[in-house]
Amino acid sequence: MRKYLLAATMIATSLAAGIASPGIAGADSGHSGRGPSFTFALLGDTPYGEAQEAAFPTLVEDINSDRDVKLVLHAGDVKSGSTSCDDAHLTATAKQYQTFDDPFVLTPGDNDWTDCHRTAAGGFLPTERLDAFRRIFYPVAGRTLGRHPMKVETQARNPQHRDYVENVLFTEKRVVFATVHVVGSANDLAPWAQLPGGDQPELRTAEYEARKAAALDWIDNAFDTARRTHAPGVLLLLQAEPTQSAGFTEIRERIVERSRAYGKPVLLVHGDEHVQEVEPNYAGVPNLTRLETFGDTASQWLRVTVKPKSPEVFSWEQETVPAA
Helix, strand or coil: CCEEEECCCCCCCCCCCCCCCCCCCCHHHCCCCCCCCEEEEEECCCCCHHHHHHHHHHHHHHHHCCCCEEEEEECCCCCCCCCCCCHHHHHHHHHHHCCCCCCEEECCCHHHCHHHHCHHHCCCCHHHHHHHHHHHHCCCCCECECCCCCECEEHHHCHHHCCCCCCEEEEECCEEEEECCCCHHHHHCCCCCCCCCCCCHHHHHHHHHHHHHHHHHHHHHHHHHHHHHCCCCEEEECCCCCCCCCCCHHHHHHHHHHHHHHCCCEEEEECCCCCCEEECCHHHCCCEEEEECCCCCCCEEEEEEECCCCCCCEEEEEEECCCC
16 A cells, blocks of 8 residues: 655644543544544545446455554545436445444535436435435434444534534544535535526525534534633534635635634545645635545545644545555
8 A cells, every 4th residue: 555644734832631522422432542643534525436336345445454544534425426316326325334344424515415406416406315315324313324333413413403414523532523514516506507497596595504504603613612622623524625705705714713713733624626635824824724635536545643742633644545
């Protein structure tokens, strides 16, 4: 397996001792071990198409064989935008994710529901597919997928945002992790142009506004938790980069504002663009780094290590699955 070390450049201004708050899976959950660090696998935009679906078991085997990996994170898009969004396809992919030995944490992508209006994807009503996606990939609120799932805090426990079972939060080695449902296609502001009968702008806009409100609250919750517990770092997992464009502006501003005030390392992780890259000093915030994972591949993944007592907290390596 070939590895290329990439150094995270986020600098912590202070480190302080703390404990996981009640109701959040922490280091004592049995998944992060007792050492000074822990490692997780980072995926995104996979598997795409039949070839990657066939190769996916080898990817799973490669990650399962890594004894240091204790967790798997997926940055959304469980399928390509030109393949069916029907229950059968989604269920088959969920079963593949269940073969990971470790807890599997997933945030939805635009291909998974927003873009299901496309003719090639089946011409589905996106909000109906979002309901189906939640049913298939989050069958038990507050519990991950994987052969050895773990408990997580879910936003669905909040009556104001009870639909958002996919927004979860947990701690590992005192570092706060949160998934935030932010997707491509302008975060669902792009018209459902291929929907039979045409776009439904009122429904689409209402969905966007409600999910944006939930996302902003969940970002605040992540940073509030980190401050309360004196966490050494925060990781936010989104599907799409929150760019300075329609659909993302308020979410980007909130992440920037809270990261700057927090002062310690914040890692903004996403997929969507299928280019593995890193951008330190993101949006001009010295302690905020953007990390995009691989996409449209079942042969590469990122191996991320968290060392809470190190100044940068996060570091990662590129991994390539050995040829069968």
